[in-house]
Amino acid sequence: MPNSDDFRVKRIHKMLLEMAKGNFFYSLEPSEKNDNIASLVVMLNMVNEEIRASFVHQGFANAHHTPQCIIQLSLLMDANGIVEMVTNGSCSLLSCLPKEVIGKPITELMTETSRKKWAKKLPKLLKRERSETVLHLELMTHQGLILSNDCHISIFKSLDGTGQKILLDTVFFSKGEPFETGLPKKTLKVAKGIKEPRVILGPRDIQMIRDVHDMILNNLEKDLPQLKDLALQMGTNEYKLKYGFKQLYGTTIFRCLVQERLRKTRTLIQHSDLSLKQIAHMTGFKSPAHFSRAFKDKYGLSPSELRETSR
The missing domain is CATH 1.10.10.60 (Homeodomain-like)
Known part of the structure; x- marks a missing residue:
């Protein structure tokens, strides 16, 4: 991925737009640099994570009267990890068209850390005809936004005799309710000129x-x-x-x-x-x-x- 300041700022801009739309599924990949942009990335990830966690927490506090949003990411691959099928919801999350994903290795969508994890785990899973596991993976959009979640990996044998298939599933789930209603009893007033x-x-x-x-x-x-x-x-x-x-x-x-x-x-x-x-x-x-x-x-x-x- 390019590492120029211009690209880093563009990623931040895209992240802010997603948050403004109420989409708190994404995060940004931290940089090894120790500058103001790196600090902003850390702060933005933290704020996004806190908002997402608050929605989930508030949802569990009142499960009967809260709006909910469930988006599933699902990819079907062959034994080599080449994508054969992708759902519309997955394309929406990854900000891409189906043709930009199908026929390409799943590793092209992963961060470097997840690629290493995938390469280490997959051969062990493929040794059996059927196996299942949960793997924490980071998938990346073209804009550099990261989807980080626990993914359910299923290995099974195809009925049409084309060999083993890999199914990757994960669900992004948020529930929320208004934090509070009404005006606070006491309003803090700050005198002019005092910061x-x-x-x-x-x-x-x-x-x-x-x-x-x-x-x-x-x-x-x-x-x-x-x-x-x-x-x-x-x-x-x-x-x-x-x-x-x-x-x-x-x-x-x-x-x-x-x-x-x-x-x-x-x-x-x-x-x-x-x-x-x-x-x-x-x-x-x-x-x-x-x-x-x-x-x-x-x-x-x-x-x-x-x-x-x-x-």
Whole structure:
């Protein structure tokens, strides 16, 4: 793939257009360069992934009243990996015409990493007449956008005697609902001329902040350490951690923790038989009263009211 700055910017432009259309399936291949464009690619991938994850998460929280979109990518190949059939949905995802794919090796659509993975795994699968496995692959469009997903690979013997066939399937699935309705009770007003501090973030800084976000999601039942201690733990300073996190996620570290706790409690209330006291304890709330207050402020219903409507 060309590696000029002009091509990298064009990929970013294409990615932004897809996101503007509500398509959050794609990502961009990171560059080995350590410059502003590389930082932008990392940030764009991160934002896209967070939006996609939020839609899926929100969908599971209310499975009966959410729009859903299921797009399947499906390719049929011969034993050499030459594409023999492609669905319309696959062509739409890959931004190509059927004639641009049929008759060509599947590896032409893969990133270098996926090509190596494919070349290593395929001979083992072809040793049997029938076999199935799941392989995480990255397929690339002509514009340089990447479709990264777990793909189901099936090997079977053709009925017409033409030998073994390979079927590659994967489903891109998103569910979403409006995050909230109504106006917030309190509106933050900023005086003229006062700007929130901004920090310059390189790829390593962005990855570090993303690690902090992952730490929050994986430890909702625990309280975070003080910011200065957390910054020291992550190998950065308090200023960069505090304002860098706000810059990337649009909220403070503490508010992010509370929001994710509440989101998890909502899922548990609707889809588990745990008591409200157990749920509060599992998600780090100090008392049921504090949990109930915060939950009602966020969703307009108390935990007990939501549970009643979910039954």
